[in-house]
Amino acid sequence: MSVRDGAATMATNAGGGGGGGGWSNDPDDRMYLLQIYPRLAAQSSTCCNLRVQKNATTASVIADAAAALGLDPDCLYVLAEVKESGGEEWILEAGDLPVQRVLLWPRKAQEQHPQSFGFYFLLQERNHDGSIHYVHLPPLSKEQEVQRLAARGFLPPPQDDFADLCNLPVLSEDSILNNLRTRFYKKKIYTYAGSILVAINPFKFLPIYNPKYVKMYEKHQLGKLEPHIFAIADVAYYAMLRKRVNQCIVISGESGSGKTQSTNFLIHCLTALSQKGYASGVERTILGAGPVLEIIISRMMTEQATE
Numbered sequence: 001m002s003v004r005d006g007a008a009t010m011a012t013n014a015g016g017g018g019g020g021g022g023w024s025n026d027p028d029d030r031m032y033l034l035q036i037y038p039r040l041a042a043q044s045s046t047c048c049n050l051r052v053q054k055n056a057t058t059a060s061v062i063a064d065a066a067a068a069l070g071l072d073p074d075c076l077y078v079l080a081e082v083k084e085s086g087g088e089e090w091i092l093e094a095g096d097l098p099v100q101r102v103l104l105w106p107r108k109a110q111e112q113h114p115q116s117f118g119f120y121f122l123l124q125e126r127n128h129d130g131s132i133h134y135v136h137l138p139p140l141s142k143e144q145e146v147q148r149l150a151a152r153g154f155l156p157p158p159q160d161d162f163a164d165l166c167n168l169p170v171l172s173e174d175s176i177l178n179n180l181r182t183r184f185y186k187k188k189i190y191t192y193a194g195s196i197l198v199a200i201n202p203f204k205f206l207p208i209y210n211p212k213y214v215k216m217y218e219k220h221q222l223g224k225l226e227p228h229i230f231a232i233a234d235v236a237y238y239a240m241l242r243k244r245v246n247q248c249i250v251i252s253g254e255s256g257s258g259k260t261q262s263t264n265f266l267i268h269c270l271t272a273l274s275q276k277g278y279a280s281g282v283e284r285t286i287l288g289a290g291p292v293l294e295i296i297i298s299r300m301m302t303e304q305a306t307e
């Protein structure tokens with residue numbers, strides 16, 4: 001492929017990574033900005049900014065880039081599309097449409113594509129025997145790739161903890177325990193698994209059970225706020241009012257895990273919700289019945305086990 005006059009393109013400034021916005025308002029003659037980096041024997045650090053139409057071919061883009069960069073028109077050049085995130089460098093055919101490639105890149109890299117974004121075009125000479133020198137960029141691990149894309153703003157920053165275990169990118173015993181541990185160290189003792197609440201006993205008082213929290217979780221859709229036992233109480237309470245059907249909250253866990261304490265928090269929230277006044281004699285009565293109920297239930301279970 002030799003350099004020839006480009007039919008569809010207009011060369012603008014050579015040099016610098018800027019180049020202004022590349023999009024015209026009229027969809028028919030919309031111009032797209034291509035930033036092309038030369039990788040030549042006589043290396044220059046300048047980049048060439050071209051404004052081209054959507055149907056500009058690789059051949060015409062090469063011709064314009066060579067003209068804009070003042071390169072020898074008798075030499076053979078190729079245009080390579082670089083996608084660092086995939087460790088990929090792809091030589092375009094003469095008839096390929098570079099703008100179509102750009103439109104498949106992450107949005108941020110579409111209007112401006114400086115090399116630092118990892119998506120760009122390279123202009124390089126063909127070898128003397130006509131062959132093309134492919135360069136394989138060192139492949140990135142999945143983790144590195146995600147980090148780089150996040151650093152460049154193509155992906156949201158990686159989360160180090162998830163309020164709902166269902167959102168974990170990898171679901172395994174390790175990832176679940178790591179997530180619960182990370183949250184626990186941040187004093188987040190509650191985590192959802194869908195509509196189930198996992199609670200880890202902090203063995204110390206946390207200031208997250210005062211009336212302000214009852215109010216905050218009232219009539220809130222599960223999952224909208226940080227996981228909390230009051231959110232479970234609230235969902236059960238309003239489901240009972242709406243459906244006019246008794247609701248049941250199952251609390252399970254090993255001895256000392258905090259079942260009694262969680263029951264107390266639930267009763268506290270339920271009585272507050274039902275009375276709309278937060279000092280309640282009803283709460284005291286129900287809480288007082290708790291130990292009696294516990295003895296009855298434990299007795300029933302022992303009897304069942306011995307039958």
Ligand SMILES: Nc1ncnc2c1ncn2[C@@H]1O[C@H](COP(=O)(O)OP(=O)(O)OP(=O)(O)O)[C@@H](O)[C@H]1O
Nearest residue numbers: 201202203204205254255256257258259260261262
């Ligand atoms: N959310 C919490 N915040 C502060 N302390 C807690 C919390 N949950 C549990 N605890 C404390 O942990 C201890 C054990 O809790 P609890 O008695 O509720 O466990 P349990 O699961 O009911 O135990 P068992 O099954 O043996 O009756 C208690 O001293 C309790 O105050």
